Amino acid sequence: MRNGKFRKTMAILLAAAMAFGGLTACGNSSGGKKPSGGSQAADSTGGAADDSNGGAQDSTGGASAETRHHKIGVGLYTDSGKGVEAVKAYCEGISDAVDCEFVFTTLSTYDEATNLSEIQNLISSGCEGIIMTADMGTTSIVQECQSAGVYLAGFLCDYNQSMNTAFDETFGNEYFLGTVCDGMADVTPYCEAVADEIIAKGYKNIGVVIFPSYAYPNQTAGAEAFKAKIDAYNATADAADQITVADPVELNFAPLEDTYFSEHPDMDCLFSLAAGAGMVYPVMVANGKTDIKLYTTGFEGTDDTDNFGSAGNQCYQGTMFSTPEAIVYPLCLLIDRLNGTVYSDLPKTTERVECSPMMLLSDEDMKAVVDKSIYYTADYSKAFLSGEEVVQLCASYNPDATYAKLVETISHMGVDDLK
Amino acid sequence: MKKLIQNDRLRAHSGSLLSYGGLALCLIVFSILSKGRLFSAYNVGILIQAACVYAILAMGAIFIYSMGYMDISVGAQVGVYCILCILITNATGSLLLGFATILALALICGLINGYVSVMLGLPSIVTSIFLNSIFGGVQMLLMEWVDTNSVGIQYDMSFLKSITAMVTAIAVIAVIAVCLYNYTQLGKYTRAIGANEKAAQLSGVSVTKWKVLAYIFFGICIAVAALFLTARTGSAGKGTGTGYAMDIMVALLLGGMPLSGGMRSRISSSLIGSFTYVILSNGLTLSGVDTSHVYVIKALVFLAVILITCRKREGVLPR
Numbered sequence: 001m002r003n004g005k006f007r008k009t010m011a012i013l014l015a016a017a018m019a020f021g022g023l024t025a026c027g028n029s030s031g032g033k034k035p036s037g038g039s040q041a042a043d044s045t046g047g048a049a050d051d052s053n054g055g056a057q058d059s060t061g062g063a064s065a066e067t068r069h070h071k072i073g074v075g076l077y078t079d080s081g082k083g084v085e086a087v088k089a090y091c092e093g094i095s096d097a098v099d100c101e102f103v104f105t106t107l108s109t110y111d112e113a114t115n116l117s118e119i120q121n122l123i124s125s126g127c128e129g130i131i132m133t134a135d136m137g138t139t140s141i142v143q144e145c146q147s148a149g150v151y152l153a154g155f156l157c158d159y160n161q162s163m164n165t166a167f168d169e170t171f172g173n174e175y176f177l178g179t180v181c182d183g184m185a186d187v188t189p190y191c192e193a194v195a196d197e198i199i200a201k202g203y204k205n206i207g208v209v210i211f212p213s214y215a216y217p218n219q220t221a222g223a224e225a226f227k228a229k230i231d232a233y234n235a236t237a238d239a240a241d242q243i244t245v246a247d248p249v250e251l252n253f254a255p256l257e258d259t260y261f262s263e264h265p266d267m268d269c270l271f272s273l274a275a276g277a278g279m280v281y282p283v284m285v286a287n288g289k290t291d292i293k294l295y296t297t298g299f300e301g302t303d304d305t306d307n308f309g310s311a312g313n314q315c316y317q318g319t320m321f322s323t324p325e326a327i328v329y330p331l332c333l334l335i336d337r338l339n340g341t342v343y344s345d346l347p348k349t350t351e352r353v354e355c356s357p358m359m360l361l362s363d364e365d366m367k368a369v370v371d372k373s374i375y376y377t378a379d380y381s382k383a384f385l386s387g388e389e390v391v392q393l394c395a396s397y398n399p400d401a402t403y404a405k406l407v408e409t410i411s412h413m414g415v416d417d418l419k
Numbered sequence: 420m421k422k423l424i425q426n427d428r429l430r431a432h433s434g435s436l437l438s439y440g441g442l443a444l445c446l447i448v449f450s451i452l453s454k455g456r457l458f459s460a461y462n463v464g465i466l467i468q469a470a471c472v473y474a475i476l477a478m479g480a481i482f483i484y485s486m487g488y489m490d491i492s493v494g495a496q497v498g499v500y501c502i503l504c505i506l507i508t509n510a511t512g513s514l515l516l517g518f519a520t521i522l523a524l525a526l527i528c529g530l531i532n533g534y535v536s537v538m539l540g541l542p543s544i545v546t547s548i549f550l551n552s553i554f555g556g557v558q559m560l561l562m563e564w565v566d567t568n569s570v571g572i573q574y575d576m577s578f579l580k581s582i583t584a585m586v587t588a589i590a591v592i593a594v595i596a597v598c599l600y601n602y603t604q605l606g607k608y609t610r611a612i613g614a615n616e617k618a619a620q621l622s623g624v625s626v627t628k629w630k631v632l633a634y635i636f637f638g639i640c641i642a643v644a645a646l647f648l649t650a651r652t653g654s655a656g657k658g659t660g661t662g663y664a665m666d667i668m669v670a671l672l673l674g675g676m677p678l679s680g681g682m683r684s685r686i687s688s689s690l691i692g693s694f695t696y697v698i699l700s701n702g703l704t705l706s707g708v709d710t711s712h713v714y715v716i717k718a719l720v721f722l723a724v725i726l727i728t729c730r731k732r733e734g735v736l737p738r
Contacts, residue, residue: 079711080711104710111660111661111662112655112656113472113648120469121465121700121704123465124459125453125705125707136568137569137652139653140651140652140653148461161568161569165567165571169571214563214566214568215657252559
């Protein structure tokens with residue numbers, strides 16, 4: 001009897017806690033929103049300008065456009081980390097000025113059904129536009145968006161899978177507005193830059209790690225470009241200066257095998273296109289191999305910052321990632337389409353565009369990112385673009401706005417633009 | 420006297436009534452928090468879509484859980500069946516052939532799961548671990564073979580994607596499952612095995628036979644679920660099916676299923692649990708809950724539902 005009472009009491013308490021948690025979260029999600037309308041644009045301008053004191057300042061002298069309120073769903077490929085914090089901070093920072101409410105959810109990079117359910121939930125919650133960072137189940141998601149009258153666009157994702165196997169169903173669908181890649185669709189320039197660094201620093205035995213080619217064909221192409229660059233150097237170098245590059249090892253979405261280092265005892269440098277911070281560096285630490293220099297992609301802002309260049313154990317020597325402000329590409333396309341406007345120079349075929357990547361190859365590069373980027377600090381005032389500037393990029397709020405200008409804007413978000 | 424009978428009836432059915440508590444709680448709380456969006460036509464449609472695969476799998480899995488066993492290979496099996504169904508259908512243009520193939524495979528796996536474990540004297544979970552590894556490897560090999568991250572079906576499966584088709588499928592499987600579970604020896608003996616396998620065996624019950632039959636029915640459900648999952652997403656890849664084993668277990672627990680099976684097992688747990696599980700995820704998004712709070716709230720709800728649906732006086736969890 002006492003047990004029964006205890007259970008019922010606990011159940012009531014837990015249910016109350018759940019309801020309270022849910023209500024609190026509800027309050028947070030809608031907190032601070034201003035009503036839509038013409039006067040609201042001026043309010044939001046002021047609000048955002050108050051928040052900004054650095055990079056993200058109103059360069060337009062105050063946006064006077066009448067904005068329309070929209071609810072945008074953002075599906076991110078992961079639920080934590082600096083990248084996620086930065087995207088959320090940026091969206092929150094610009095939300096008043098662009099008059100958009102952002103709702104976030106977490107997608108899967110390998111399960112179509114999860115993604116479809118998450119997108120359906122966003123649509124059901126009233127989102128008029130969706131921004132997705134994962135290309136998994138895209139065909140059915142685009143169909144779902146079309147039937148619900150919701151527009152979809154990509155961010156931090158090259159949509160390689162859809163582009164190569166289902167172009168008509170995705171890029172050919174009027175409800176899919178395009179995507180901006182995670183930096184460059186072609187990683188060859190970064191791979192060649194790393195090759196130049198390795199040649200300049202005199203490393204001799206290089207390992208290469210990639211994800212499977214069926215999943216990331218661009219990494220295979222990048223590894224080949226890297227090898228070609230080294231081979232070109234070897235063709236003219238003295239025998240003593242020759243560089244040996246091991247055959248690329250494919251990581252099946254699992255950490256690098258410990259035996260890799262015993263198989264390559266002379267290795268002095270490792271180039272991992274496959275998420276080195278998560279898949280490779282911990283294995284190096286576990287095997288006491290942090291004397292090997294690591295060039296990789298992605299940025300965690302933890303060990304990779306502490307041990308980059310001349311800092312810490314100096315293991316990390318290079319990395320590449322892209323900045324959250326690139327979300328303005330899908331956002332502007334969505335806002336315009338929801339407002340019934342399109343750019344006068346909008347291409348007829350839906351595009352996949354690139355944004356300038358953050359290529360970090362020196363202490364100076366890292367310092368710039370740590371001190372001045374929203375990615376590292378989650379500080380909206382350090383963003384490349386303010387909310388008002390985003391408004392000015394939308395054709396529906398600025399008749400002079402062009403698609404070319406939008407694409408050009410996201411191509412100036414690299415490390416050099418921070419300095 | 421009459422009152423006593425009514426009280427006895429009420430007591431006898433209190434477990435069944437309480438098992439609806441979790442679902443009712445979710446419906447009430449989320450309908451308020453979502454400002455009525457939970458019951459919008461669109462949302463009801465997507466709830467059915469999302470719950471369809473879980474419900475079909477759970478209705479098959481209940482026969483296994485009733486015996487006090489569990490099958491962790493279900494996710495990997497679903498993944499491989501989806502890929503195979505797509506590849507065979509794309510190659511032959513016949514969805515029927517694709518489905519027939521995965522159905523045959525599912526039956527063979529059910530046979531292996533049930534029979535081999537008895538023959539070798541292994542716990543069923545061991546054979547399911549073995550099958551899980553095999554299917555996980557096959558899934559990876561298939562994706563490497565097709566040299567892509569995700570393979571799409573070229574057959575129009577929109578008729579299976581419709582809400583009508585999914586509701587019909589759930590209803591048909593539910594009717595079959597209820598009949599088998601409540602009105603045939605299969606249901607009676609699987610529960611008896613879960614209550615006390617040794618006693619069932621000494622009473623003349625052929626444990627091997629009923630175990631194999633239970634796994635075969637589960638296999639059929641897996642094949643049907645894979646077909647509807649393929650219809651829903653139109654594609655499959657290396658991660659398709661991941662997490663289903665755990666999801667099904669959680670769904671059944673949410674529905675009030677005792678983990679150790681036995682005579683208190685009820686077929687309704689599968690449907691109640693599947694819908695509760697789906698409504699939970701859907702409701703949290705509709706309520707505007709931040710993604711960082713979702714896991715904590717899900718855990719709280721899970722615990723609350725378990726406490727509400729708990730039927731044993733001497734313990735908290737339904738064991």
